[in-house]
Amino acid sequence: TVIAHGLPRPRNLGTARRLEQVMREEGVTPATIAVIAGTCCVGSDAHQIEFLANSVDIKKLSTRDLAIAVARGWNGATTVAATTWIAHRAGISVFATGGIGGVHRGSLPDVSADLPELARTPMIVVCSGAKMVLDLPATREWLETHSVTVVGYGCDEMPAFYSRVSGLSVDVRCDSPVEIVQIFKTQRELGLRSALLVTVPVPSEAEVPAELLPQTLDQSLDDARKEKITGRDLTPFLLARLAELSEGATLRANIALLENNARVAALIARTLCAPS
Numbered sequence: 030t031v032i033a034h035g036l037p038r039p040r041n042l043g044t045a046r047r048l049e050q051v052m053r054e055e056g057v058t059p060a061t062i063a064v065i066a067g068t069c070c071v072g073s074d075a076h077q078i079e080f081l082a083n084s085v086d087i088k089k090l091s092t093r094d095l096a097i098a099v100a101r102g103w104n105g106a107t108t109v110a111a112t113t114w115i116a117h118r119a120g121i122s123v124f125a126t127g128g129i130g131g132v133h134r135g136s137l138p139d140v141s142a143d144l145p146e147l148a149r150t151p152m153i154v155v156c157s158g159a160k161m162v163l164d165l166p167a168t169r170e171w172l173e174t175h176s177v178t179v180v181g182y183g184c185d186e187m188p189a190f191y192s193r194v195s196g197l198s199v200d201v202r203c204d205s206p207v208e209i210v211q212i213f214k215t216q217r218e219l220g221l222r223s224a225l226l227v228t229v230p231v232p233s234e235a236e237v238p239a240e241l242l243p244q245t246l247d248q249s250l251d252d253a254r255k256e257k258i259t260g261r262d263l264t265p266f267l268l269a270r271l272a273e274l275s276e277g278a279t280l281r282a283n284i285a286l287l288e289n290n291a292r293v294a295a296l297i298a299r300t301l302c303a304p305s
Contacts, residue, residue, distance in 0.1 A: 054295075063106055071115060092142055124153070127157060147175075165189055175223070183203075187228050
């Protein structure tokens with residue numbers, strides 16, 4: 030969904046191309062996942078990526094939507110949940126994204142389908158934590174309750190998307206791809222089925238100042254309530270509003286962390302596939 034819904038045009042297409050370039054520079058083959066005309070595509074080509082970036086009728090697809098999308102010939106961008114599901118069945122073990130979904134703020138229970146998919150699919154998912162607009166402590170608690178191991182890549186706290194710190198501890202710190210691969214392989218040997226969530230802080234030069242985030246986030250949430258935006262439309266709305274209110278600071282952070290996460294994921298994938 031990063032290409033179709035997470036970034037504004039034309040930055041989305043340029044970023045998608047750059048992410049694939051980063052992975053090739055690190056010696057791995059990128060495999061952008063989407064649903065095109067009812068077909069699950071693993072390794073979308075340049076024309077398909079351009080279509081995803083520029084079309085106005087790209088649906089946001091989670092795991093529950095895949096059967097409908099395939100049966101009805103839809104075009105769709107896949108969430109973390111759906112991407113994880115498709116990637117695992119295609120034999121892919123490493124997946125990079127910006128931030129995962131999680132538990133939304135508020136009194137009503139609103140939990141992203143990303144979380145249960147992470148709890149039941151053995152995959153290395155590289156991200157910068159959960160998106161800042163979510164209830165981060167509740168999301169961290171959900172991951173712990175459902176036995177999803179959270180790794181801090183070069184950090185002791187789970188990153189908070191635009192921010193390098195959250196005050197929430199990780200389960201283990203790893204400072205190299207070798208350490209991550211060792212844990213993942215051991216998980217598989219033990220028969221554990223959950224994902225290994227590798228959290229990578231946004232590069233320090235792109236981090237959004239801490240004093241800017243609370244005010245802009247509160248304003249974005251208030252705007253969403255006034256416009257009665259809920260469900261799958263909420264997170265894209267909030268991210269776009271944050272970018273506007275921060276004068277582009279959150280957008281720059283988002284692109285920087287996506288590129289960094291792609292590079293880290295490529296290093297992990299290369300290590301995973303290296304002869305032992």
